[in-house]
Amino acid sequence: MSLRVEAGDFFGFLGPNGAGKTTTINAIVGLAQKSAGRIALFGYDNATQWREARGLVGLAPQEFNFDRYLSIRDVLIYAAGYFGLRGPEIAERADMLLERFGLTSKSKVEYTRISGGQKRRLTLARALIHQPKLLILDEPTAGVDVELRLELWEWLKALNAEGLTVFLTTHYLEEAEALCKRIAIIRGGKILTEKPTRELIADGASLQDVFLELMREGQEAGV
Amino acid sequence: MNSVGFWTLVRRELVRSMKVINQVIWPPIITTLLYVFIFGLALGSRIQTVQGVTYAQFLIPGLIMQQVIDSSYGECSSSLFQGRFMNSIQELLVAPMSALEIVGGFVVGSLARAFLIAGLITVLGIVLVHAVPQNWLLFACVIAIVSILFSALGLMFGLMAEKFDHIAILTTFVITPLTFVGGVFTSATMLPPQLRTFELFNPIFYTIDAFRRSYTGESYLPPIYSIAAVVLLAAVALAVVLRMVGTGYKLRV
Numbered sequence: 001m002s003l004r005v006e007a008g009d010f011f012g013f014l015g016p017n018g019a020g021k022t023t024t025i026n027a028i029v030g031l032a033q034k035s036a037g038r039i040a041l042f043g044y045d046n047a048t049q050w051r052e053a054r055g056l057v058g059l060a061p062q063e064f065n066f067d068r069y070l071s072i073r074d075v076l077i078y079a080a081g082y083f084g085l086r087g088p089e090i091a092e093r094a095d096m097l098l099e100r101f102g103l104t105s106k107s108k109v110e111y112t113r114i115s116g117g118q119k120r121r122l123t124l125a126r127a128l129i130h131q132p133k134l135l136i137l138d139e140p141t142a143g144v145d146v147e148l149r150l151e152l153w154e155w156l157k158a159l160n161a162e163g164l165t166v167f168l169t170t171h172y173l174e175e176a177e178a179l180c181k182r183i184a185i186i187r188g189g190k191i192l193t194e195k196p197t198r199e200l201i202a203d204g205a206s207l208q209d210v211f212l213e214l215m216r217e218g219q220e221a222g223v
Numbered sequence: 224m225n226s227v228g229f230w231t232l233v234r235r236e237l238v239r240s241m242k243v244i245n246q247v248i249w250p251p252i253i254t255t256l257l258y259v260f261i262f263g264l265a266l267g268s269r270i271q272t273v274q275g276v277t278y279a280q281f282l283i284p285g286l287i288m289q290q291v292i293d294s295s296y297g298e299c300s301s302s303l304f305q306g307r308f309m310n311s312i313q314e315l316l317v318a319p320m321s322a323l324e325i326v327g328g329f330v331v332g333s334l335a336r337a338f339l340i341a342g343l344i345t346v347l348g349i350v351l352v353h354a355v356p357q358n359w360l361l362f363a364c365v366i367a368i369v370s371i372l373f374s375a376l377g378l379m380f381g382l383m384a385e386k387f388d389h390i391a392i393l394t395t396f397v398i399t400p401l402t403f404v405g406g407v408f409t410s411a412t413m414l415p416p417q418l419r420t421f422e423l424f425n426p427i428f429y430t431i432d433a434f435r436r437s438y439t440g441e442s443y444l445p446p447i448y449s450i451a452a453v454v455l456l457a458a459v460a461l462a463v464v465l466r467m468v469g470t471g472y473k474l475r476v
Contacts, residue, residue: 023476029317032476051225051319059317065310069239081231082318 001191003184007042007133010156010166012180012197014173016215020189021169022062025138028167029059042133055083058132060123062139066111072122073098073107076129083130090129097125101155117148124155134165141175153179177207185211187218229324229331232315236332239302240339247297248340251290255344258286259351262408273410274439276354283348284356284435285407288369290344291337292402292427293394295370298333299377300390307381312474322469326461330374337370354438361437361446368453369430373398375460382464382473398427406431411443419443429453 001024005011015021026032028039030046030053039046044053066075076094080086098104101121106114111122120140127135137156141149149172156179160166170176176183177197184194192214193200201207240247263279273281306312315325348354356362376393384390405427411419422428422443433449436442442449468474 026476030475031313031316033471051321054317054319057317059313061310061313063310065313067235067311067314068309069242070235074238078231078235079314079318081234082225082228082314082320084225084227084319086227086231 001037001186001189003191003194005134005165005167005182007165008160008163010160010179010181011168012176012183013167013169013186014176014183014211015169015186019186021186022138023189024186025059025136025167025169029057029136030054055130056133058127058130058135060127060135060137060140062142064111064119064123066119066122066126068110068112071108071110072103072114075111075122076126079126080129085130093129093131094125097128101125117144120144120148120152124152128159132164134167135159136167138169139171140168141170141172149175173207173211177201183207185214187215188223190218190223192218192223225318225320225324228315228318228320229328232320232325232328233332233335236298236302236329237335240298240332240336247294247336248343251294251340252343252347255286255290255347256351258282259347263352273413274435274441276439277352279352280348280354281410281435281439282408283344283352283354284438285431287341287344287348287366288427288431288434289402289407290340291366291369292373292398292430294340295333295337295373296377296380296394296398298336299329299374300381300384300393301377301387302332303329303378303381304384304387304390307473308387316471316474322465326375326378326465326468329378330371330461333374333377334367334370337366337374341366356437357440358437361433365430365434365437365450365453368450368457369434372430372453372457372460375457375464378464379460379467382467401425401427402431406435426452426456 013021013024023032027034028041028046030050034047041053042056044056046053067078070078073094076097077090080090080094098107101124103118103121103125106118111119114122124140141152144152153175156166168176168180180197182196183200185192200210259279259282263282267278267282270278303312345356380390380393405422405425411422411428411432414422429444429449429452432442432444433446433453436446
């Protein structure tokens with residue numbers, strides 16, 4: 001697989017279950033070990049220059065993986081600490097993110113005491129605490145209601161407009177269509193297509209039609 | 224070097240210990256109190272002196288070592304395994320933290336907890352049976368080295384375990400039996416000669432023997448041998464666990 005995401009892009013990475021989306025993300029952030037190939041993040045090799053590379057990436061994983069012993073605010077403060085950041089400016093940024101994601105009133109409680117939607121927002125806030133240049137979102141709206149989903153979309157659009165590069169995987173094709181400037185569709189670890197979203201749905205077809213057609217072709221080709 | 228990341232992890236480990244204080248701090252203190260009352264004061268009154276001190280005073284360093292070993296192993300094994308189980312370990316793995324910083328953070332956090340527990344038991348020993356360490360440098364050194372050794376073993380088992388049950392295997396079948404026969408309750412000189420030879424194959428014997436010297440000024444072996452043996456074991460255990468974390472063993476897919 002060969003893939004290039006431009007800085008400032010909102011990149012959709014789509015595929016059926018088991019296509020390799022999460023594995024790709026894990027390889028990018030260092031949670032999976034590569035047997036071959038190279039991944040560079042803003043010019044930093046994520047194997048040899050891993051410290052610089054990891055510092056530029058914020059990951060919002062699909063599953064909640066918060067530290068159960070910390071309060072919501074401390075989840076952000078400690079996450080920043082792991083990235084080598086501390087001080088009053090981090091506390092201010094944590095408070096700003098809690099405010100931005102509507103979690104201020106919950107800042108002192110443990111994550112087990114907040115709702116699924118609030119956990120989803122906390123995942124995003126944590127991924128942003130160290131001011132990454134690349135935000136990786138693995139199914140960011142899985143299991144959230146329509147209202148929060150639309151709210152999250154607005155936040156993500158705003159973040160991208162501020163210059164943050166976003167790499168999104170989702171099963172909601174309308175989400176990718178609404179948010180992504182460029183989309184890659186993969187199957188069996190191989191890229192079937194990679195185009196600007198506008199080109200992908202240029203002839204009036206929906207992204208869902210394009211996706212299903214590619215899956216059918218991929219299956220026939222044995223991918 | 225990500226020193227902020229390292230100290231953040233140390234602080235996190237201490238927060239964790241304080242959150243489960245009824246599970247990890249008070250039980251060793253209560254257990255020690257019971258040992259002192261039952262073995263030290265009740266049964267110990269029938270024993271004259273051991274290594275020049277009362278049996279209750281003789282017991283205190285052994286009990287401290289027992290709790291340092293249990294606490295260090297338990298802290299690192301359960302914290303790391305829980306992190307794997309809940310996936311919260313991923314927070315460390317995606318951060319710019321090296322294997323050394325991660326292992327160091329867990330070990331220093333565990334070391335702090337071991338010193339806290341050892342300190343509390345030391346105070347109990349002073350108050351209850353007037354057992355006062357005579358050599359504070361040896362006292363601190365042995366606690367530190369033993370805590371590092373068992374923290375590293377805890378991390379190893381925290382990595383290898385597939386379920387919570389597995390991390391208890393080393394405690395139940397190895398650490399507890401070896402601790403009990405390693406000199407917590409007895410001096411090597413009280414044992415028959417053939418058992419004394421057997422003790423030399425028990426690594427926990429070295430830890431207790433060296434540590435007791437910081438109280439009584441006497442030991443079965445010169446403390447330099449015991450300390451060297453424990454330092455060697457700790458170095459090997461640390462090297463192995465650094466390698467495991469560095470290669471992502473059961474951490475990175």
